[in-house]
Amino acid sequence: MTTRIDTRFAELKKAGRSAFVTFVMAGDPDPATSLEIIKALPKAGADVIELGMPFTDPMADGPSIQAAGLRALKAGMTLKKTLDLVRGFRKDDNTTPIVLMGYYNPIYIYGVDKFLVDAKAAGIDGLIIVDLPPEEDDELCLPAMKAGLNFIRLATPTTDDKRLPAVLANTSGFVYYVAITGITGAAAADASAVGEAVIRIKRHTKLPVCVGFGIRTPENARAIASHANGAVVGTALVDALKNSLDADGRATGKTVNAVAELTAALAQGVKGAQQAAE
């Protein structure tokens, strides 16, 4: 089964460049502004959109993304509304891949089977669930594959060669390499170490490898993108959003543009990179 993710990476390969993957939190700072933001992302140069599912206890996220999730929850965001948001986006855009990223509990409570049907119908292409390692594949990974959604696994600096095959076994769409041991937004990723890791992962899989955690600037993005099939930026965009809010944490006239402008600058960085050798 071909998803929008597969199609997009095939196109990028033909064009000889890496993907720019953007992360924003669904419903941050409120559902209406959030829809405007995600609509603006592809226009500003995003190739793939990762949409965070707000959760009260995001244990792999740093302060910026924690705060983004809490803003969204305060604005009344739920998993159902996240699916509505994607449905709204799909009215105008049927090609940009959307990957939901977050933690398992809201999906478990929604009901896995119902969620997969609703997510597919809403136009979601893939899932990245931080707290579902291969040891828990029965929970969501295998049902998601069956439902035609990509289950995108995180590989990390602690995932050694012995473990990589298990991590990659049921992965589809792309592999998300976490450039640092740590939480989102914490440290700067080192491009040369990332390059070695990507080569190591590529020995085990034909899937595209995107790299995230610790990429903040167009220069970072370019350096990483030259070693990988894609660069993911999240915290920097979330910070740009936050800095555009008023004193009460509400959206202002600048909010959508603040995210779009940084997206455009980062996209330039990624597009300036030479595609990594296959």
Place this chain on the structure above:
Amino acid sequence: MNVVKPNSYRSGPDERGHFGIFGGRFVAETLMPLILDLEKAYTDAKADPAFQIEMNGYLKNYVGRPSPLYFAERLTEHLGGAKIYLKREELNHTGSHKVNNVLGQIMLARRMGKKRIIAETGAGQHGVATATLCARFGLECIVYMGAVDVERQQPNVIRMEMLGATVVPVQSGTRTLKDAMNEALRDWVTNVHNTFYCIGTVAGPHPYPTLVRDFQSIIGNETKVQMQEIEGRLPDSLVACIGGGSNAMGLFHPFLDDSSVEIFGVEAAGHGLTQLHAASIAGGRPGVLHGNRTYLLMDADGQIQDAHSISAGLDYPGIGPEHSWLHEIGRVNYLSATDDEALAAFQLLSKLEGIIPALEPAHAIAKVMELGPKRTKDHLMVVNLSGRGDKDVPQVGDILRGKSK
């Protein structure tokens, strides 16, 4: 619900860490290799007689075990029913049962060559025990504690600092135990190469619920022997308080297959079960948090809700996965006690027995006050006095003075 009774209640978990549908390993990939290493290190240690011998030495001479099983004569007279015995875990070095588990985990950390220890703490008892053993073995110790708990448990914060630990007040979320655990997990994911996460209760990803249970089972094993010596038979009932549930699991587990023994776990009902509370089984349902599937307090969207208890050690919106399983198969009865009931029990035990309990086991005493009078005089009831109340004296003093004004 249609539940098949197992042949033994003590054979869990399965090789993937499941107790029925509960437990598991719901963690970030970064941590997974380390969790598998820990499982292997624990399996090796269990098979190594030298590990047990070394641990027994410290349990006897450093912790001060065995802890007495004490007949609470005046409490028994006052309640007029069951014969009440207190398992005196509050007499352990560091003042609670927490040290049993910490000793085991620190010895595992040493076997694994880890020099940096992190821990989460609610009331500070687990933090103090961890700081103590890190001091004893010369290890770096960082304790994450919710900022709210840092305020209400000052004596333990000072103790940890005196022992050389760094106490990090956690400002995120509700600033209590669950957020301390989030922050400890964030630290672990960042410093995974040199850090051992010493979890304080029978929760978290497999193998933690199992290894913490095993280290705490000394409570129930001693109780069995001691009751045999004193009364010549098994107790008729066991009562223990539950936050995550390690003191309770330690007492209960060795008795799970003794069908004559009634078992009661006591959750914190806070202001009452219809208001803010911390009773995950009474007021929650199964969900996934902090590495395991278990009963959790949450809203309709699966967002974790704030817990409340007067006792910082019980102020957690979840419970260990094995407890969730024991609840579902009906082997253990889970009750709850409110803040006010715990305060009354705190005062009663202090005045009748000259033992100031921690607010956590005061919840268990509160249910003993309810269950005891309904039992006959030959009924033997054991309550786990899991910690001493020194840490709570300032807080309870403030509350009582406030009330008397």
